[in-house]
Amino acid sequence: MRPRTALPVLGEYLAWWTALALLWLVLVSTVDVLELVVGAGTAALAALAARAARRAVTGR
Amino acid sequence: MNGWLLAAAVVLAGGVGATLWGVATGPLRRRVVAQNLSSALACPILLLLSQGYDRPSYVDLALVLALLGPVGTLVFARLLADELAGDPPRAWGATWAAAGVGAGVVLALCAATAPGRATVKLLLTGALLIGGNVVASRALAGGFRGVRRG
Numbered sequence: 001m002r003p004r005t006a007l008p009v010l011g012e013y014l015a016w017w018t019a020l021a022l023l024w025l026v027l028v029s030t031v032d033v034l035e036l037v038v039g040a041g042t043a044a045l046a047a048l049a050a051r052a053a054r055r056a057v058t059g060r
Numbered sequence: 061m062n063g064w065l066l067a068a069a070v071v072l073a074g075g076v077g078a079t080l081w082g083v084a085t086g087p088l089r090r091r092v093v094a095q096n097l098s099s100a101l102a103c104p105i106l107l108l109l110s111q112g113y114d115r116p117s118y119v120d121l122a123l124v125l126a127l128l129g130p131v132g133t134l135v136f137a138r139l140l141a142d143e144l145a146g147d148p149p150r151a152w153g154a155t156w157a158a159a160g161v162g163a164g165v166v167l168a169l170c171a172a173t174a175p176g177r178a179t180v181k182l183l184l185t186g187a188l189l190i191g192g193n194v195v196a197s198r199a200l201a202g203g204f205r206g207v208r209r210g
């Protein structure tokens with residue numbers, strides 16, 4: 001992957017991760033360190049899936 | 061018995077009772093609409109019960125129902141597409157009435173709870189509930205005919 005394409009990809013991944021981590025933060029009942037760690041990890045996996053789904057829908 | 065539980069009982073008896081009658085009787089086009097409306101009304105009931113019994117975990121049930129109810133209706137819309145194509149159900153009055161019940165319940169709960177993460181969760185549930193059911197109603201009415209074979 002060239003640097004010119006890597007930056008938008010990374011940007012989109014980070015945008016998905018931020019949105020999904022915020023969603024997790026809103027939905028959990030208590031905010032503590034364990035929840036934050038699990039939420040960050042889950043959001044990292046879900047951001048991969050979200051980007052793959054977005055590419056599948058838009059075809060790009 | 062408090063006001064929240066009374067409201068839940070009224071919606072349960074009046075709304076879900078009527079949709080159960082609609083699901084059990086009449087032509088197919090009426091049954092699928094009633095099935096969609098039953099989940100759209102059960103979700104606000106769970107929200108009202110969570111406030112009435114002071115059990116915030118019931119909101120999770122409403123959230124899951126708001127997400128999965130329209131998905132179930134989309135499955136019906138897909139499987140019954142050929143049967144519904146000739147005489148598609150159009151029930152926008154009932155759909156927007158159910159959406160109004162959901163919006164009213166969510167706004168009342170937002171007013172009753174202290175502002176914070178719980179408010180955001182309630183608003184998210186309401187947005188999923190209303191948006192999901194509008195999309196599901198449009199799918200039943202044949203609004204996504206173009207992607208049927210997609």
